[in-house]
Amino acid sequence: MTRSVEHRADRDWVHRAVSLIEADSRRSADTHLLRIEMPAWARWTDDDGRPAGVDLYVKDESTHPTGSLKHRLARSLFLYALCNGWITESTTVIEASSGSTAVSEAYFAKLIGVPFVAVMAASTSPAKVRLIEREGGRCHFVDNAAEVYDVAARLEKELGGHYIDQFTMAERATDWRGNNNIAESIFRQMSAERYPSPTWVVVGAGTGGTSATLGRYLRYQGHDTSLCVVDPENSVFFPAYESADGAYCAVHLDVGSRIEGIGRPRVEPSFVSQVIDRMISVPDADSIAAMRFFSDLIGRRVGPSTGTNIQGALTVVGEMVAARRPGSVVTLLCDPGERYGETYYDDAWLAERDLDIERPLAELTEFWRDGTWPNGSR
Structure with missing residues (x-):
């Protein structure tokens, strides 16, 4: 028996999200x-x-x-994840970040209407924390900076979200040509x-x-x-x-x-x-x-x-x-x-x-x- 499943609604939402980011870039x-x-x-x-x-x-x-070099990276990471089907309308985006990347990613998460959680060292400057929260993001602190990777991966599973992972995806998401x-x-x-x-x-x-x-x-x-x-x-x-x-x-x-x-x-x-x-x-x-x-x-x-x-x-x-x-x-x-x-x-x-x-x-x-x-x- 032939079976078929369609997720066109997700595709339509991704198209709108990409359009919002592209319009912001222009x-x-x-x-x-x-x-x-x-x-x-x-x-x-x-x-x-x-x-x-x-x-x-x-x-x-x-x-x-968003005030930093990381704005370019955050835009590329979100477009890469959206076009790979990793972020949908109900996805919580999680990142391991020392601050500026999280500020920029919180901005793009807010732009397309998805929740955002930043996993960061407790020593991150208070000003950066306020900037992330101003964009609607939530900060999850760890005592040791080396723990951010594992904690972000754990939250991805617990929340059913997507760990956007700048440290792996940065060189892939940007078109170097x-x-x-x-x-x-x-x-x-x-x-x-x-x-x-x-x-x-x-x-x-x-x-x-x-x-x-x-x-x-x-x-x-x-x-x-x-x-x-x-x-x-x-x-x-x-x-x-x-x-x-x-x-x-x-x-x-x-x-x-x-x-x-x-x-x-x-x-x-x-x-x-x-x-x-x-x-x-x-x-x-x-x-x-x-x-x-x-x-x-x-x-x-x-x-x-x-x-x-x-x-x-x-x-x-x-x-x-x-x-x-x-x-x-x-x-x-x-x-x-x-x-x-x-x-x-x-x-x-x-x-x-x-x-x-x-x-x-x-x-x-x-x-x-x-x-x-x-x-x-x-």
């Missing part, structure tokens, strides 16, 4: 690419008497509707600059999705641009890359990353090391010092992961200037500093965690004044 403008005015030591005249130097650009992802991803946007905005193909693009590693997208795009388009990934303390990405040891995939550190948004206790499935040209390990105090320094430089607060990016970007800028290698460097402003007023911008909070930023802040100030990088090169 209403959103691209983010700005800021050109940072460099000091005189970053400019010189080449052998032919032409002006040369090193230019620094910062892609300002804080201007997305283009389609207005962050890499295509950067190169389009750089096209009229004096060094349109950057010497370096510098980004942090959280899920690994952004670096995977950029690294693949550089190869696909044939750009002569190198990709540098910066990693904070207590993250396994750098030691895994340094040793090329896949065993790091199973390592859980006793202390998690103190730089929200980047650094992980395990090598995430979305981390594609083969497309990375260089990695730099950045001490937490240096990240926070660079966050404060750059905030003063541009006149508004940025988040700690942006500080890690800036520290890495200035490292390669210093090297290029010392070698008299002209070119451009691009990095990311990931999210606004207002989310961290009770943490990274609070001197008492830093002191409680033995984070002394006086030395690295003085080094950055000296570097900006005369071009002397902490290792003595100029």
Whole structure:
């Protein structure tokens, strides 16, 4: 006997949900690419008497509707899950997140009308928690950041929901060939600059999705641009890359990353090391010092992961200037500093965690004044 079952109602709802997300995307403008005015030591005249130097650009992802780089990822993850049939009208979406991804995903869950639960470390900044709850999301806290994966998977079963899993899906959900991803946007905005193909693009590693997208795009388009990934303390990405040891995939550190948004206790499935040209390990105090320094430089607060990016970007800028290698460097402003007023911008909070930023802040100030990088090169 022939049997047939039809779920067209679900298909119609998915079509409406995708249309809502696409309409939201069309209403959103691209983010700005800021050109940072460099000091005189970053400019010189080449052998032919032409002006040369090193230019620094910062892609300002804080201007997305949910205020961070993760807005792009959240949109891609929701579209990917919807088109795979994993999210339906009655699905509770669950995520393991350190904060900004959850804020953005709560926004898209609210947009299409499904419940959202964020599993996160209890140490997540209170400002981010408020942003998630403002979008209608619910926060489920764990004491150890390494527990977020297992707890999210458990809630998926208990609630009959869908664990959207940014750490596995980030590099799959984004079309690395283009389609207005962050890499295509950067190169389009750089096209009229004096060094349109950057010497370096510098980004942090959280899920690994952004670096995977950029690294693949550089190869696909044939750009002569190198990709540098910066990693904070207590993250396994750098030691895994340094040793090329896949065993790091199973390592859980006793202390998690103190730089929200980047650094992980395990090598995430979305981390594609083969497309990375260089990695730099950045001490937490240096990240926070660079966050404060750059905030003063541009006149508004940025988040700690942006500080890690800036520290890495200035490292390669210093090297290029010392070698008299002209070119451009691009990095990311990931999210606004207002989310961290009770943490990274609070001197008492830093002191409680033995984070002394006086030395690295003085080094950055000296570097900006005369071009002397902490290792003595100029």
